[in-house]
Amino acid sequence: MRAVDALMECLKAEGVDVVFGLPGGANLPTYDAFYDAGIRHILVRHEAGGGHAAEGYAKATGRVGVSLGTSGPGATNLVTPICDAMMDSVPVVFLTGQVRTDLLGTDGFQEADTIGITMPIVKHSFLIQHPLELPRSIHEAFHIARTGRPGPVVVDIPQDLSRADIPYEPVGDVHLPGYQPTTDGNQKQIRLAAKALANSRRPVIYAGGGVVSANAGDELTELATSDRFPVTCTVMGLGALSGTHEQWLGMLGMHGTRTANYAMDEADLIVAIGARFDDRVTGKLSQFAPRAKFIHIDVDPAEISKNVPAHIPIVGDARNILPRLTAEYRALSPDPSRLEEWWTRIRTWQQRHPLGYTDSTDAEIKPQYMIEALYEATGGDAIVTSDVGQHQMWAAQYFHFDRPRRWINSGGLGTMGFGLPAAMGAKVGCPDETVVCIAGDGSVQMNMQELATCAQEGIAIKVFIMNNGYLGMVRQWQELFWDKRYSQVEMGQWPDFVKVAEAYGATGIRLQDKHTLVADMKAALATEGPVLVDVRVTREENTYPMIPAGKPARDMVG
Amino acid sequence: MGEPATKEVLSLDELDAVAGLRTGRKHIVSILVENKPGVLTRIAGLFARRGFNIDTLAVGPTDDDAVSRITLTLDGAVHPIDQVTKQLHKLVNVLKIRDLEPGETLARELALFKLNADGAARAEVMQICDIFRAKVVDVTKRSLVVEVTGTYDKVDAFEALVRPFGLIEMARTGEIAISRGRSET
Numbered sequence: 001m002r003a004v005d006a007l008m009e010c011l012k013a014e015g016v017d018v019v020f021g022l023p024g025g026a027n028l029p030t031y032d033a034f035y036d037a038g039i040r041h042i043l044v045r046h047e048a049g050g051g052h053a054a055e056g057y058a059k060a061t062g063r064v065g066v067s068l069g070t071s072g073p074g075a076t077n078l079v080t081p082i083c084d085a086m087m088d089s090v091p092v093v094f095l096t097g098q099v100r101t102d103l104l105g106t107d108g109f110q111e112a113d114t115i116g117i118t119m120p121i122v123k124h125s126f127l128i129q130h131p132l133e134l135p136r137s138i139h140e141a142f143h144i145a146r147t148g149r150p151g152p153v154v155v156d157i158p159q160d161l162s163r164a165d166i167p168y169e170p171v172g173d174v175h176l177p178g179y180q181p182t183t184d185g186n187q188k189q190i191r192l193a194a195k196a197l198a199n200s201r202r203p204v205i206y207a208g209g210g211v212v213s214a215n216a217g218d219e220l221t222e223l224a225t226s227d228r229f230p231v232t233c234t235v236m237g238l239g240a241l242s243g244t245h246e247q248w249l250g251m252l253g254m255h256g257t258r259t260a261n262y263a264m265d266e267a268d269l270i271v272a273i274g275a276r277f278d279d280r281v282t283g284k285l286s287q288f289a290p291r292a293k294f295i296h297i298d299v300d301p302a303e304i305s306k307n308v309p310a311h312i313p314i315v316g317d318a319r320n321i322l323p324r325l326t327a328e329y330r331a332l333s334p335d336p337s338r339l340e341e342w343w344t345r346i347r348t349w350q351q352r353h354p355l356g357y358t359d360s361t362d363a364e365i366k367p368q369y370m371i372e373a374l375y376e377a378t379g380g381d382a383i384v385t386s387d388v389g390q391h392q393m394w395a396a397q398y399f400h401f402d403r404p405r406r407w408i409n410s411g412g413l414g415t416m417g418f419g420l421p422a423a424m425g426a427k428v429g430c431p432d433e434t435v436v437c438i439a440g441d442g443s444v445q446m447n448m449q450e451l452a453t454c455a456q457e458g459i460a461i462k463v464f465i466m467n468n469g470y471l472g473m474v475r476q477w478q479e480l481f482w483d484k485r486y487s488q489v490e491m492g493q494w495p496d497f498v499k500v501a502e503a504y505g506a507t508g509i510r511l512q513d514k515h516t517l518v519a520d521m522k523a524a525l526a527t528e529g530p531v532l533v534d535v536r537v538t539r540e541e542n543t544y545p546m547i548p549a550g551k552p553a554r555d556m557v558g
Numbered sequence: 559m560g561e562p563a564t565k566e567v568l569s570l571d572e573l574d575a576v577a578g579l580r581t582g583r584k585h586i587v588s589i590l591v592e593n594k595p596g597v598l599t600r601i602a603g604l605f606a607r608r609g610f611n612i613d614t615l616a617v618g619p620t621d622d623d624a625v626s627r628i629t630l631t632l633d634g635a636v637h638p639i640d641q642v643t644k645q646l647h648k649l650v651n652v653l654k655i656r657d658l659e660p661g662e663t664l665a666r667e668l669a670l671f672k673l674n675a676d677g678a679a680r681a682e683v684m685q686i687c688d689i690f691r692a693k694v695v696d697v698t699k700r701s702l703v704v705e706v707t708g709t710y711d712k713v714d715a716f717e718a719l720v721r722p723f724g725l726i727e728m729a730r731t732g733e734i735a736i737s738r739g740r741s742e743t
Contacts, residue, residue, distance in 0.1 A: 119600060120607050124650040127596070144650060178592060178653045195568040268570055293573045302644035309575030 003131040003161060004029045006168040007095075008037035010138040013170060016066055018042060018057065018428055020050035024070025025110060026097030029162040042428065042457055045449035047074050049421040051081020052447065054092045056422030058085075059408045060383055061429040062215060064146050065090070070097040072110030075156075076117065080415055083121040085152035087412025088236060089213055091145040092152045093138075098127070100160040114156045123151030124179075131164035135171050143174045148181025149300040150213055181299060185316035185324065193271070193295045193312045194328035197229075200269035202291075202342045205229050206252065206281075209236030209411065210274015210298060211318050217241070217404040219322035220273065226326045228339050230346055232260035234275050235396050236411040243400030249346065250355065253281040254547050255393040258353035261553035263346055267292045274298060274318050277307040278412070287552035297321055353545070355397055360538070363513045367391065367466050367537040370517070371398035374436065374464060377521035382434040383426050385409065387419040387443030389473040391466040393543045395438045417446025423461040424450055434462070434525060441467040441534075442491055448500065454530035455505030462525055464533045465497055468541070476542045501532035512536040581634035584613070584710075586665055586735045588743050589628040589646060590620065590654040597651045601628065604645055610637050614667070614710070614732025625653065629734045631710070656743055658735055665735040668705065669713045670695075674724030675702040683723055690716045701726065709733070 001009075007030065011019070018040040023031040034041050044050035047069040054065030069078045075096040085092045099108040115127045124144045126137040134157065141153040197203060211220050211233075217240050224231045224247055231241045232252040241248055250257030252264055264270065270292045275281070282288040285307060296303075296310035297318060304313040314321055357368040365373075371394050384399055385408040386392040392409055401407045408426055410418040423437035437444075444465050454461055466472075475489040501508030507527050511520050511534070524533045544558025591597045598617060605612055613631045620627045632642060643655050658665075671692075675683045676699065687694060687704055690712070696703035706716050710733050717728065737743040 115596065116599075119596075119603050123648075129595075176650060179650045192568075196570060196573065199568050199570060293570045294575075300648070302641065302648055304644075305575070305638075306641060311573035311575055 001166065001168050002029065002033065003134045003164050003166050004033035006135050006166060007138060007162070008033050008039065009168060009170070010135050011039055011066065012037075014064065014139070014142045016064070019066040019068055020044050020053040020057075020425065021068025021095075022047050022050060022070070022074065024074050024097060026071035026099055026159045027068065027074075027095075027157070027162070029159060030068065030095070030097065030157070042453060044421070044453050046447065047077035048080050048417070049424075049447045049450040049453065051078045051092070051094065052084070052415070052418050052421035053425030053428070053450070055081060055085055055088075055090045055418075056385060056408055056425030057429040058090050058092055058425075059422070060405055060426035062405065063429070064142055065092040065425065066095065067092060068095045070110065071099050071114070071159075072112045074110075075112055075114040079117060079121070080413075082118050082152045082154065084410050084413040084415045084418065086121045086123065088209060088410065089150045090152065091150035093141045093145050094152060094154045096154060096156045098156045098158040101158045102160070104158065114154065118154050121152070122154050125154040125156065127156045128158060128161055131161045131166045134161070134166070135168060136174070139171045140174045140176060143176070144179060148179075148183075149210070182301070182315045183299065183317040183320055185297070185314045185321035187324070189312055189314045190321060190324050191328050193314060193325055194332060196269055196293065196295060196312060197227075197271070197329055198332045198334035201338055202266055202268040203229055203271065203339075204249075204263050204267040204269075205231045205271045205273065206234075206264065206275055207231060207237045207240045207273045208234040208275025211237055211240040212274075212404040214274060214299070214318040215404070216274075216318040216322055219319055219326075221245070223322050223326045223329070226329055227334065227336050228343060229271075230263055230342075232256070232263065234278070234281055234411070235409065237275065238396060238407045239401035239404045242402045244402060251396050253278075254283070254549075255397065255543055255545065257355060257397075258545055258556055259346060259349040261547065261556060262349050264289050264292070265553045266345070269293050269295065271295045272297065273322070276303045282307065283547045284550055284552045357541075360514060363515055365512065365514045365517060365535060365537045367468065367541050368394050368398055369514060370464070370466055370535050370537055371395050371438070373517040373521055374438070375399050376518050377525060378434055378436060382406070382436045383408065383430060384436050384438060385419045385423040385426060386438045387440045388414045388416045389440045389443060389471070390476065390541075390543045391438050391440045391472070394466075416440070416443040418443075420444055420461070420463055421447050421450045423463065424454055424459050427459050427461050436525075437461060437463040439463055439465045440472065441465050441469060441497075442471045445495070451501065451504035451506050451530060451532065458529065460529050460531075462531045462533070464521070464524075464535055466537055467497070467534050468537050468539045469493060470539065473543070475540070479540070479542070481548070497532055497534035506530040506532050508532050508534070510534045510536070580636070581639060583634050583660070585632050585634045585639050586658045586663060586733060587630050587632060587639075587643065588656045588658055588735055589630070589652060591626050591628060592651040592653060593619070593624050593626045594651055597626070598628070600649050600651065601646065604649065608645060610642050614730075616667075616732040616734045618734070627734075629732070631733055656737070658737065658743070662738050663735050664738060665709055665733045666707055667710055667713055667731050667733045668707050669716075669728065669730040671704045671706065671717070671720060671728050672726040673702045673704060673720055674700065674726060676700045679723050683720060686716070686719050692716065
């Protein structure tokens with residue numbers, strides 16, 4: 001059979017039920033194979049939309065997403081999703097077309113060095129150099145994408161090789177001698193960590209996206225409740241512990257709660273799980289958690305002691321390690337009363353510094369209220385994606401995610417235009433769930449073209465644009481740190497999102513009255529098909545609290 | 559910490575950070591990689607984007623056709639070596655990495671020196687070559703090409719001694735290394 005037909009067999013063997021892509025010259029053979037392969041293909045309007053959709057699918061379902069583009073511009077359009085998937089450890093296999101092998105290196109039409117361009121931003125990549133390599137490379141790509149610390153894998157397939165006739169035999173187990181991720185945590189280290197926890201007076205559990213990737217939300221909750229350990233999460237980890245749990249401190253970091261950041265600042269022991277001490281979490285590194293010792297649990301050994309030296313490193317999968325740590329901890333039967341003083345301190349912070357804002361006295365919709373209204377309108381029962389900016393931080397603060405994989409955003413790369421296509425992918429992966437995108441009026445325009453895809457494929461996402469007519473987060477920084485010199489942040493009233501929605505075959509709604517907002521949102525959520533809701537909010541509202549960049553946590557403002 | 563809260567005593571004060579430290583010495587790192595196209599690019603790219611600076615780099619075959627050995631030297635005063643090796647380990651084509659212990663390692667490099675050596679200088683240069691067991695591999699009326707092998711430091715010492723005679727040019731391979739004794743590097 002043709003190599004591309006073998007490719008289809010490989011995708012099926014990997015359990016792929018849907019791919020997101022866009023054809024072109026170099027991947028014509030692949031698209032011919034899709035014609036009767038029986039795999040759902042969703043034709044996106046821009047490869048970046050397809051890449052982010054594959055990410056949204058992967059984040060919502062935990063399965064490997066698949067995204068396709070042709071050579072040259074098709075592949076370069078995928079660069080942003082590839083980098084995004086790398087930064088947030090999302091398992092996606094990107095299949096790119098490449099020019100014929102006799103044209104490689106000649107600046108042929110639509111030729112780009114895809115492997116070279118993407119090398120710094122992939123977990124691994126394959127340039128197919130012989131058609132017989134293709135099936136094994138595909139399986140290796142899926143294996144690498146989904147195991148260990150997940151990430152993006154690119155497979156670049158020259159057009160002529162993809163047409164070659166090959167004898168296809170299903171590939172058994174893949175064997176990669178240079179790739180053997182450690183999943184089992186070291187028992188001695190786990191025991192030491194349990195002892196340290198038992199001897200701590202002011203512990204904090206700091207959980208990141210790794211807990212979500214490892215599907216270890218229940219195991220985290222079990223550890224947290226084996227005593228009264230306070231828990232905070234990064235923006236990637238939200239939902240790992242329920243946002244309504246009494247041990248929940250709120251998100252930490254630049255726009256985290258004061259309680260979470262102050263607790264980190266005063267902790268004597270921090271248990272970092274699947275988190276990587278990003279600068280948006282630590283603030284000024286030299287003054288980060290100055291009193292704390294660190295237990296660092298991560299499947300990627302290179303994360304341990306990268307930014308903050310660990311005292312007890314444990315390499316492995318959180319789902320493997322956390323139950324063992326909980327068991328070891330319980331066996332020590334520590335005295336829970338030692339944490340009382342710590343909780344008194346935490347409760348004081350929570351009472352003194354709750355998240356809050358001054359609501360309007362008229363019909364004006366405050367952006368924070370918009371999130372609260374959406375939480376109420378959905379009953380909290382939704383998968384929520386977001387773009388990047390103020391709306392993302394407010395969503396993280398005010399939408400109380402009750403379990404993992406309900407909050408899908410671009411944390412590491414901070415990709416504007418991520419939310420809408422990610423919602424599309426999440427909805428395809430979880431068709432029975434309500435999928436909501438909280439977008440910015442700036443961000444949404446970066447991948448709005450995928451509304452056409454949603455209309456064509458009947459993908460009923462509900463997009464709520466927090467419209468303040470600004471690139472709001474940049475405007476906020478210009479207000480606070482650049483003497484209010486607003487430079488190129490004014491978006492004005494363009495486009496008319498209601499008309500845009502209608503032009504794309506979606507339903508467009510404009511909301512500007514606080515008093516009917518919840519009811520109006522419920523109506524929008526109940527509307528069939530894709531819906532784009534233009535919510536007009538207070539134009540100049542700032543996201544608080546905030547650790548100014550490069551400052552320590554205790555210098556939070558707002 | 560005050561009194562322990564459990565029967566098992568462990569003061570948090572006893573815990574030391576275990577990595578991320580600068581060692582302050584030169585490190586020789588031996589890396590076995592799959593002999594595939596693009597592998598060196600991946601390694602070089604990793605060093606470039608993480609800001610690691612390679613002092614020397616030598617690449618060559620091993621006893622196994624499918625495997626190449628990359629030997630590189632790095633300054634442990636500038637780089638956290640454990641972070642370097644852990645990042646390298648993440649490359650799928652990297653099979654094995656050893657940060658070689660100085661006392662248990664044989665390291666050699668090859669260097670070629672082109673020297674001014676006419677008249678009286680020639681005898682003196684030849685004497686230095688003798689001491690360093692260097693080999694003269696090319697002679698003209700006014701110049702010599704000398705081959706030296708040895709550790710990085712030995713080649714450095716040789717360079718310092720012959721430089722005053724007029725060093726026209728020099729080429730060095732960078733160190734390769736292998737562990738002492740029976741066990742594999």
